[in-house]
Amino acid sequence: MKEQKIEFYNGPAGGWGALNSVKNSLLAQDIPLKGAKTLLSANQPDGFDCPGCAWPDRNHASTFEFCENGVKAVAAEATARRAGPEFFAQHTVRELAAQSDFWLEDQGRLTHPMVYDAVSDHYRPVEWDAAFALIAQHLNALPDPDQAIFYTSGRTSNEAAFLYQLFVREFGTNNFPDCSNMCHEPSGSAMRPQIGVGKGTVELVDFEKADAIFIFGQNPGTNHPRMLGELRAAHKRGARIVSFNPLRERGLERFADPQDKLEMATFGSTPISTHYLQLRVGGDLAAVKGMIKHVLEQEAAHGNVLDHAFIAEHTTGLDALERSVREESWQVLEQESGLTEAQMRGAADVYIGADSVIACWGMGITQHMHSVATIQMIVNLLLLRGNLGRPGAGACPVRGHSNVQGDRTMGIWEKPPAALLDRLRDVYGFEPPRANGVDTVEAIAHMRDGKARVFFAMGGNFASATPDTYATWKALQRCDLTVHVTTKLNRSHVVHGREALILPCLGRTEIDMQNGAAQGVTVEDSMSMVHISVGINPPASEHLLSEPAIVARLAQATLSERSRVPWAALAADYALIRDEIEKVFPDFARFNARVAVPGGFRLRNTASERVWSTASGKATFCAHDVPRDTPSHRARERLRDEIVFTLLTTRSHDQYNTTIYGMDDRYRGVYGQRRVVFIHAEDIRALGLRDGDWVDIRTVWDDGQERRADRFKLVAYDIPRGNLAAYYPETNPLVPLSSVALNAGTPASKSIPVVLQRSAEAA
Numbered sequence: 001m002k003e004q005k006i007e008f009y010n011g012p013a014g015g016w017g018a019l020n021s022v023k024n025s026l027l028a029q030d031i032p033l034k035g036a037k038t039l040l041s042a043n044q045p046d047g048f049d050c051p052g053c054a055w056p057d058r059n060h061a062s063t064f065e066f067c068e069n070g071v072k073a074v075a076a077e078a079t080a081r082r083a084g085p086e087f088f089a090q091h092t093v094r095e096l097a098a099q100s101d102f103w104l105e106d107q108g109r110l111t112h113p114m115v116y117d118a119v120s121d122h123y124r125p126v127e128w129d130a131a132f133a134l135i136a137q138h139l140n141a142l143p144d145p146d147q148a149i150f151y152t153s154g155r156t157s158n159e160a161a162f163l164y165q166l167f168v169r170e171f172g173t174n175n176f177p178d179c180s181n182m183c184h185e186p187s188g189s190a191m192r193p194q195i196g197v198g199k200g201t202v203e204l205v206d207f208e209k210a211d212a213i214f215i216f217g218q219n220p221g222t223n224h225p226r227m228l229g230e231l232r233a234a235h236k237r238g239a240r241i242v243s244f245n246p247l248r249e250r251g252l253e254r255f256a257d258p259q260d261k262l263e264m265a266t267f268g269s270t271p272i273s274t275h276y277l278q279l280r281v282g283g284d285l286a287a288v289k290g291m292i293k294h295v296l297e298q299e300a301a302h303g304n305v306l307d308h309a310f311i312a313e314h315t316t317g318l319d320a321l322e323r324s325v326r327e328e329s330w331q332v333l334e335q336e337s338g339l340t341e342a343q344m345r346g347a348a349d350v351y352i353g354a355d356s357v358i359a360c361w362g363m364g365i366t367q368h369m370h371s372v373a374t375i376q377m378i379v380n381l382l383l384l385r386g387n388l389g390r391p392g393a394g395a396c397p398v399r400g401h402s403n404v405q406g407d408r409t410m411g412i413w414e415k416p417p418a419a420l421l422d423r424l425r426d427v428y429g430f431e432p433p434r435a436n437g438v439d440t441v442e443a444i445a446h447m448r449d450g451k452a453r454v455f456f457a458m459g460g461n462f463a464s465a466t467p468d469t470y471a472t473w474k475a476l477q478r479c480d481l482t483v484h485v486t487t488k489l490n491r492s493h494v495v496h497g498r499e500a501l502i503l504p505c506l507g508r509t510e511i512d513m514q515n516g517a518a519q520g521v522t523v524e525d526s527m528s529m530v531h532i533s534v535g536i537n538p539p540a541s542e543h544l545l546s547e548p549a550i551v552a553r554l555a556q557a558t559l560s561e562r563s564r565v566p567w568a569a570l571a572a573d574y575a576l577i578r579d580e581i582e583k584v585f586p587d588f589a590r591f592n593a594r595v596a597v598p599g600g601f602r603l604r605n606t607a608s609e610r611v612w613s614t615a616s617g618k619a620t621f622c623a624h625d626v627p628r629d630t631p632s633h634r635a636r637e638r639l640r641d642e643i644v645f646t647l648l649t650t651r652s653h654d655q656y657n658t659t660i661y662g663m664d665d666r667y668r669g670v671y672g673q674r675r676v677v678f679i680h681a682e683d684i685r686a687l688g689l690r691d692g693d694w695v696d697i698r699t700v701w702d703d704g705q706e707r708r709a710d711r712f713k714l715v716a717y718d719i720p721r722g723n724l725a726a727y728y729p730e731t732n733p734l735v736p737l738s739s740v741a742l743n744a745g746t747p748a749s750k751s752i753p754v755v756l757q758r759s760a761e762a763a
Contacts, residue, residue: 002663002672006692006715009669012269013221013228015256017666018068025072025661029079034537035071038078038509041536042066045598049533051077051155051508052656054399054526055224056204057599067225072654072661076488077507078537081108083489085125088114092121097494101464101729102660104489110504111541116496123493123502128545131501132557138454138481138499139558145172145433149443149452152178152412153459154401155508157521157533159577160547161403161410162584163570164458167555169411169421170430170563174437175452176414179460179657180404181440186366186744187397188408190375194620196606196613199405201394202358203527203602204230209392212240212354214347215273216284216378217364217750221251221667222653224398228255232270240350243273245364246281246338246648247678247725248718250667275347280338281646281723282751284365285374286626287337288381290344293325295352295384305352310386314610317621321380324623336626338720356392357382363400364648367750369631371741373624380621388619389610399526400657402508406524409603410581414439423584429564439745440466441737447475455497456483458547459505463492464658467735467747468707485550487540490658491729506546510535514549519574521548522595524603530588531600548574631739635700635753643686644700645679648750649728649735658729665727670715677756678717678725687756691716694759697726699734699752707734711759724754 011017026035041047043057043066050066052073066074087107093116096104113131114123126134139148150168152161165176180188188198195201207213207230220227232255235241243252253276256269263269279287299305311318330341337344351357359378365371379388379395387393399405411420414437421432438446444466446452455462455476462484466472476482479497486493487507493500506512512519512535520534545553552571555563570577578591587603594601606612612619632646652674654662664671668678677697684691693714699707709731719725728749739748 004672007669007671009250009666012254012256013251013667014068014225014258015264015269016267019258021068021666022071025075029075029081031075031078031080035075035078038074038537039066039071042070042074046534048508048535049402049523049531050074051402053224054402054405055226056525056527056529058204058229069222069225069656073656074509076105076659076661077509079108082111082540083107083109084111088123093123093494094121101491101658102663104491105659107489109487109540110489110502112543113504114502116500118498126501128553131503132554134499134501135456135481135483135554136557139171142453146175146437147452148173148454148456149175149177149438149447151443151455151457151460151462152176152407153457154179154404154407156407156458156547157403157523158406158410158530158581159521159574160458160551161407161412162577162581163548163551163555165411166424166428166565167551167559169424169432170428170559170565172433174414174416174433174435175443176412176437177440177443178407178412179401179465180408181745182465182747183363183400183404184366184397185746186371186741187375189744190372191379191395193614194376194379194622195388199528199605200396200526201388201605201608202396206358206392206394207234210234210239210356210358211392212242212350212357214351214357214359215241215243215252216359216361217245218360218362218398219245219249219251221249221255222651223362223400225251227398228272229257231255231272232257235270235272235274240274240354241272242275242277242347242350244277244279244284244287246278246720246723248276248278252276275350277339277343277347278718278720280720281648282368282630283337283339285370285377285624286333287339287344288374288377289325289328289626290330290333290337290339290341291348291351292377292381292384293328293333294345294348296322296325298352306384307386311383314612314619315383315621316616316618317623320623321621324625328626332626336628351381351385356390357385357387358392358394358396360396360398362398364750366741366746367748369739369742369748369751370627371746372743373627376622377624383619383621389608394608397526403523405526405528406522406530409524420584427583441740441745441747444468444472444475444737447478450478453480455479455481457492458485461490461492461658463495464490464729464732467732467739467749468737469729469733471737485547503550504541504544505550506535506539506544508533508535510537510539512546514546514574515572517573519546521574522578528603528605529600530595530603532595548577631748631751632753639700639755642755643683645683645722645724645754645756647697647724647726647731647734647752647754649731650725652727655727668717673713674727674730675712676715676726677712678715678719680719680721681716683721684714684716689714689758694761695756696759697731697734697754697756699736699754701736701739703736703738705736707736709733711761
């Protein structure tokens with residue numbers, strides 16, 4: 001067992017630490033040579049798109065278009081390890097359920113479709129046709145198609161996602177919960193009514209032209225390491241980089257580019273943030289409103305601060321915003337942001353002094369109760385000086401999984417627009433369901449309450465990714481059938497319905513042969529670039545199917561003769577799927593020809609053209625009060641005699657989403673362990689405890705349910721007082737199912753009111 005220790009990490013993000021991690025990742029999966037060869041094809045025109053994050057590629061100018069965490073994702077998929085029928089014969093599901101998430105995924109690639117046998121409590125092999133027949137039997141026996149839930153992971157390709165939404169809507173439901181519901185749903189919910197698009201407005205080239213970059217609630221050093229290259233280059237040419245984050249994150253402080261020979265040889269690094277503002281957890285709305293207050297005050301005092309021409313021609317609603325800002329006192333803004341008036345004014349001066357500004361944000365913004373209002377306040381800030389729709393400026397929500405944005409483009413959405421449904425009707429001759437489906441949180445409630453009987457997951461790890469863990473598990477266990485399309489074993493496969501199937505699929509790095517021809521799939525990155533991805537490695541098993549093939553064969557088995565869609569032909573040639581996509585989505589005209597160009601093509605973004613597809617036909621300033629009714633505020637009113645903290649859940653550096661690659665968090669100095677809670681040293685003393693003591697964490701909520709997570713080690717850390725941070729999925733049991741973002745439904749996993757108590761169990 002690896003040594004558990006807390007040891008300050010003094011190095012930069014990237015650098016020799018990243019190179020050493022790359023080596024160790026390949027060795028750990030027994031693929032030093034295969035892994036190195038595979039990585040040379042990552043994010044290349046004739047290779048595969050990294051199965052990690054959705055950060056764009058830079059013109060494929062280098063053969064090294066990957067980052068440390070991309071290596072971990074590729075190594076995990078290309079691993080030499082296998083979990084076949086012999087493995088499942090050796091372990092009951094009860095025994096597997098007792099193992100850690102890391103152990104489950106570390107067993108290697110799945111090789112055969114498996115069906116759960118309740119008598120023996122084992123998974124056993126099943127033929128593909130029998131698996132599809134079992135699913136079809138359950139689906140067709142439902143009295144209402146809405147009793148089925150169809151979940152989608154962000155790694156699903158455009159081709160698979162398109163077929164999936166087509167099949168499910170022809171089956172008769174819009175129940176499409178997906179990982180967007182748990183991450184960037186508030187970004188779309190905020191920006192669509194405000195600027196007419198739910199996506200970021202910038203391109204990668206804009207980072208070369210920005211005078212200032214503002215980063216809210218994001219940790220690129222772990223979650224999007226390739227972004228650090230853009231930030232490094234921006235800093236070197238003199239751009240200001242202003243970071244708002246409760247935690248001191250190494251990737252926002254300094255970075256050593258492993259491709260810079262001089263920097264590596266001299267053990268040097270480049271600073272990233274020129275300004276680092278450690279605000280309170282959830283204090284971003286107040287902080288941005290404080291910046292806006294300063295901008296408006298400077299305009300009133302000196303003039304020539306706002307872009308009056310842009311505002312007059314392109315916007316509406318400024319008067320309401322100005323009134324709201326005037327009425328908000330600096331005292332409240334300081335109290336709720338955790339920043340001083342001087343800090344907010346200083347950040348605003350950077351904004352005023354920059355001709356072109358990009359604002360980036362991640363899940364540290366979206367997973368809050370008031371996330372939609374916060375994002376609209378960030379966009380308000382951009383609108384004041386015309387920082388939308390011109391070079392070097394714009395909104396940049398940084399998406400997580402590699403095709404989460406593309407899946408939404410393809411129609412994976414529980415609230416489909418009428419235009420999409422009309423087009424499906426006209427092209428395929430069936431009437432799609434018109435009622436909205438359920439999102440992720442609603443899907444859990446439906447399964448819990450017996451309103452949904454079949455759960456089908458196209459990738460992901462639903463049981464670990466979702467909030468209120470034990471409520472979610474009970475919901476899945478109430479289902480008649482749970483099905484998971486996957487590459488590796490995970491928690492969701494051992495928390496199952498009365499019947500259960502595991503369907504192993506090809507990975508992004510693997511050759512996909514259909515009818516004797518290698519196929520490519522497409523993905524869309526965070527900046528709306530669509531490009532091809534072609535695997536290079538032999539499949540992990542001859543028994544694997546591609547995701548498009550799985551969807552097509554399931555559709556054939558379920559819909560039988562009533563469907564006019566040529567499912568078999570589409571599964572045999574993905575170019576034909578792209579032809580079908582072109583019929584439904586006008587933005588994909590000449591899809592096959594355009595994606596054949598190296599680097600692919602960018603989808604139209606109307607906001608970047610200053611065309612506003614909103615109700616008013618203009619971009620809208622949205623006024624919001626600084627919230628003082630947050631869960632933590634209410635909890636402190638209830639428990640006046642206890643110290644109520646606000647806990648944010650976060651990833652470790654050896655983690656991507658729920659996939660645990662290892663037990664270290666190098667940049668935060670945590671090694672060999674995950675059950676830690678980061679806390680200010682003064683808060684430890686206020687509790688009468690010591691650094692390294694063990695505590696239990698309990699949620700303060702008003703529904704009578706006990707939510708707790710036991711035995712976490714206190715780690716003194718640079719974080720504002722009253723705030724905590726700890727890793728998920730270990731802390732997901734603390735997130736109430738009813739704690740969601742207003743007008744978006746995303747779990748509020750970054751703002752959980754909790755209390756700590758000394759653990760009764762010895763360390």
